[in-house]
Amino acid sequence: MAKIHEVAQAAGVSISTVSYALSGKRPIAPETRRRIEEAARELDYRPNAGARMLAGRRTQIFALTEPFRADTHAPAHMAFVLATSIAARRYEYDVLLLTEEEASAGMRRVASSGLADAVLVLDVAPDDERVALARRIALPSVFIGVPDDHEGLVCVDLDFEAAAALAVDRVTGLGHRSIGFIGHPPASYLRSNFPPRVRRGLELRAAELGVECRVVLPESDGPRRASVRDAVRSLIEGGATALVLHCDDTSHAVALDELAALGRRVPEDVSVVSVGATFDTSAFNPPIDSVPLVPSASCELAVELAMRLIEGDELPASVRLIAPEYLAHGSTAPPPGAAD
Amino acid sequence: MAKIHEVAQAAGVSISTVSYALSGKRPIAPETRRRIEEAARELDYRPNAGARMLAGRRTQIFALTEPFRADTHAPAHMAFVLATSIAARRYEYDVLLLTEEEASAGMRRVASSGLADAVLVLDVAPDDERVALARRIALPSVFIGVPDDHEGLVCVDLDFEAAAALAVDRVTGLGHRSIGFIGHPPASYLRSNFPPRVRRGLELRAAELGVECRVVLPESDGPRRASVRDAVRSLIEGGATALVLHCDDTSHAVALDELAALGRRVPEDVSVVSVGATFDTSAFNPPIDSVPLVPSASCELAVELAMRLIEGDELPASVRLIAPEYLAHGSTAPPPGAAD
DNA sequence: TTGAAAGCGATACCAG
């Protein structure tokens, strides 16, 4: 824990010169800068965090609020936390965790104690209580996800509707006229904001294109994942030649397994596309086409917006939807019997 | 962001009195204290974090290092992070996240900038590089998990060997003479420190008691989780009347499913005990006895030890193993054909 | 291009 004073002494300059040399906030003679940097390195000097916060009116910390809900999907959630942390480090920011009940009380606490410069809101619910809080506190905040009432907020998210539409476009373009959709469990459509958006995007585009579309929302637990299997079977037997999946990784695996059990090959007999997955769909057997939800994309944008808010930029409150991308892995083809 | 000065003014006292009243570090007249507390509440006053760190030489922050490894089990990991955060809040501490490459570089950074008062080390590998770091930095650290070389460190963990032994004791006490063990995938036994400890505890106690014990370490992915199913089948056909499980939740479900498929009832035909699970084994069908790994137990102890280190207590470097507990849920019974 | 010194907002010592 060397202090700036020691660095100054070692380099034979004043402390203000050290500060400026290290922050780059004003020009320093090359030779002086060299001596300072060397001294700093030798002493393993880093500005004291507390002193910096106090004098610099910058904490270099983001508060990340994440209410681990009962139905939070752990792997996806972890990916977002990790992506946020990595994005933050690019700006020399650290991440402070606010969990559970603390996700709200903590926001207030952090705001009034000046522990963070901005709040990043994760795992957003449609009627999220953090919306009201974000409006009241002094800190800028960015939502990763879109609550129902988002007036005056800065939100970032994948354009889930466009993502679903992209999947529909793909298989429709290949000639499919009947699409089966396997979604999350029904309860998710009430608690989370994105499942309905995927569904809506799918149904809207299907209607626009005049293709048939059947939706099933199976429970994703239970013995042998029976309801996912049932869903696959009923959709296939109902004539679907393309399956669009928006569910967890295990349900993906079960669905593919059931297709195999039914003797349907992918993509020769059935085309399959995954929408909004955070896991690697190319690792399945066979690899599955995907319109993924990329945590780093959302989190990098969120962090960038947060930085601009911190710097005082007046960002227009708005929902920034990230354009989806289609990743082909060979799981789609024209439907069986299609004229080439 | 009210300051102490405003509170003092509102309450008609000096700022030092406000500070003392709020920190409780010296006696204050009841009436004075009342006025101060009211003023603080009305102004939503909280001491500025930076100023507090600087003047008080306490950051009220724990750094939590967690290198999201590729094979990190997300739900378990999340449970530990959450438990740590909750335990920390009991002492009015916040948690700063250090992930990825930052898990090491971040430790150094946080130590030399005085951003945290202590480091909590999660997801410990047998040959963890953070061990060497912990020895070099000025901050106290507590490991949640036990690295191979833990000399001079304070470590906290479940007594996995005792946990496994407890499971063996249970079924042996009921009359079982042949135990089947289904563990994590083989790779985990190299990368993590606890799977080998469970296995060792199991085999040791089985040997002591003179009961047969067969170990299978199935891959936990793959279509239909075939290797878990194979494991169950081969163990049962090999004569095992009791199954000890130390694997992820899905593998548990698959194993139970396979038992059902084989027509074996639990516990009438086969007894089942789970060891080291962080998930709720009573939610399976049927509910499964468990010697659980309780994140809150480990994390609360770790935080308590960290607090004592921060306060300057000279704790002896040591591995604190938490005694396991057996939770009965009705999945064990005497083996079929046992004389009552 | 550099230095001196005034804060930043608490804590805690020294007085009274």
Added chain:
DNA sequence: CTGGTATCGCTTTCAA
């Protein structure tokens, strides 16, 4: 039981 004030280590204005 309460107040004044030095101090924490840095950033940043003001001056040279």
